[in-house]
Every structure is written in structure tokens, then in C-alpha cells.
Amino acid sequence: xxxxxxxxxxxxxxxxxxxxxxxxSLDFQATTMFWYRQFPKQSLMLMATSxxxxxATYEQGVEKDxxxxxxxxxxxxxxxxTSAHPEDSSFYxxxxxxELGGYTFGSGTRLTVV
Amino acid sequence: xxxxxxxGSHVSVSEGALVLLRCNYSSSVPPYLFWxxxxxxxxxxxxxxxxxxxxxxxxxxxxxxxxxKSETSFHLTKPSAHMSDAAEYFCAVSEVWAGxxNLFFGTGTRLTVIP
Numbered sequence: 001x002x003x004x005x006x007x008x009x010x011x012x013x014x015x016x017x018x019x020x021x022x023x024x025s026l027d028f029q030a031t032t033m034f035w036y037r038q039f040p041k042q043s044l045m046l047m048a049t050s051x052x053x054x055x056a057t058y059e060q061g062v063e064k065d066x067x068x069x070x071x072x073x074x075x076x077x078x079x080x081x082t083s084a085h086p087e088d089s090s091f092y093x094x095x096x097x098x099e100l101g102g103y104t105f106g107s108g109t110r111l112t113v114v
Numbered sequence: 115x116x117x118x119x120x121x122g123s124h125v126s127v128s129e130g131a132l133v134l135l136r137c138n139y140s141s142s143v144p145p146y147l148f149w150x151x152x153x154x155x156x157x158x159x160x161x162x163x164x165x166x167x168x169x170x171x172x173x174x175x176x177x178x179x180x181x182x183k184s185e186t187s188f189h190l191t192k193p194s195a196h197m198s199d200a201a202e203y204f205c206a207v208s209e210v211w212a213g214x215x216n217l218f219f220g221t222g223t224r225l226t227v228i229p
Contacts, residue, residue, distance in 0.1 A: 004157075034216070046216060097215055100210045101146045107156055107157040108156060110155060
């Protein structure tokens with residue numbers, strides 16, 4: 001079956017530093033990858049959609065200069081949280097899709113900014 | 115535009131009792147509908163999905179859901195709850211027929227199973 005690996009599973013960083021989160025599709029090529037953010041006891045909110053080799057499409061209200069998304073290959077997408085602040089602390093989840101209507105989720109990354 | 119409403123942020127059932135988690139959607143095109151389960155600090159696991167065809171969809175772990183177009187609903191059921199079913203459940207919709215591949219989630223329902 002389709003497997004998506006997301007790393008790291010948790011990270012603690014100091015305020016003002018940057019953090020990179022990786023999302024890899026291990027056994028399939030993902031034409032599209034999605035990044036979600038989930039606050040405690042809340043639903044997943046789509047942050048951005050990225051297609052391999054093109055710029056990501058960000059949802060309204062998501063700062064593209066703060067949340068840098070790179071989708072350099074069909075198996076790898078990265079989310080970099082730049083100049084992180086405590087309010088960026090959240091659970092970030094990626095999803096990879098190789099076909100319309102098919103989505104495989106990573107296990108998520110718990111980011112804590114101190 | 116699509117949206118998903120999950121009625122009841124918390125549902126408690128006794129072990130062995132029927133599980134019913136409600137989901138209503140709105141979509142401008144025939145929807146793809148999904149139910150996912152999330153355990154603490156983990157990603158999402160697909161329980162089942164409806165795309166086209168048979169409206170009663172069977173998923174993993176004994177769960178099933180029925181697509182009712184007239185009611186714009188996709189409620190999730192399981193005849194007999196197990197302790198291991200305690201988790202957060204999300205209903206989601208995608209407007210694939212409109213060429214959109216984005217998933218939009220409901221607010222989630224936390225299921226508690228009482229021994």
C-alpha cells in the first residue's frame with residue numbers, strides 16, 4: 001500500500017529559528033502534496049497544495065514567506081517554518097496524492113517553539 | 115465550494131453498543147466522501163471512502179457509511195463498539211469532479227468507549 005513518511009515526528013526549537021519538515025512518499029510518486037495544520041482538539045486546516053516542480057498554492061491567510069514549501073521531486077516535499085514563534089506551535093501533517101481522490105497521510109510533526 | 119459538518123464534537127458509547135457518527139456535506143458537484151480516524155499524536159488513517167457506485171461503503175475495523183444524496187449525509191456506523199475504537203474521527207469531502215483534489219475536513223468527533 002501507499003506509505004508516506006514524515007520527519008521529524010516532533011521538534012522543539014527556539015523562537016526565531018527555522019524548522020524544516022520532510023514528507024516523503026516511499027512507494028509511489030506523488031503528483032500533489034498537501035500540508036495541513038492542526039491545533040489541539042481542532043480539525044485539520046489546509047495550508048497549501050504543491051505540485052512537483054511548481055510553486056505551492058497557499059490557502060487564504062497562510063503566509064507564504066513564513067511557511068516555505070518545496071516540492072522538488074515526485075517523492076519529496078518540505079515545509080520550512082521560518083523565524084518560528086510560539087504561536088506557530090502546532091501539529092503539522094502532510095498528505096500525498098498520486099491520483100484524484102486518493103490521499104495518504106504522514107504521521108505528523110509536533111512542533112513546539114519555546 | 116464544499117463544506118463538511120459533523121454533528122457532535124463528542125460521542126460516548128458503551129462497549130458493544132452501536133456507534134453512529136454524523137456527517138453532512140455540501141458540494142457543488144458529486145462529492146468524494148471520506149472518513150478518517152486519528153489516534154493521539156498520529157496522522158490520519160483512512161477508514162473508508164465513497165467515490166461512485168454503491169452507496170453503502172464498507173471500511174476497515176467493521177465500520178461502514180452510507181451516502182445519502184437526498185440528505186447530503188455520509189454517517190459512519192459500527193454495530194458494536196470496541197475499546198480500541200476510542201479516537202478522533204474526521205469526515206472529509208473532495209470535489210474531484212470539479213477538478214479539485216483538495217480534501218476539506220469536518221471539525222471532528224471524539225469517540226469515547228465506556229467499558
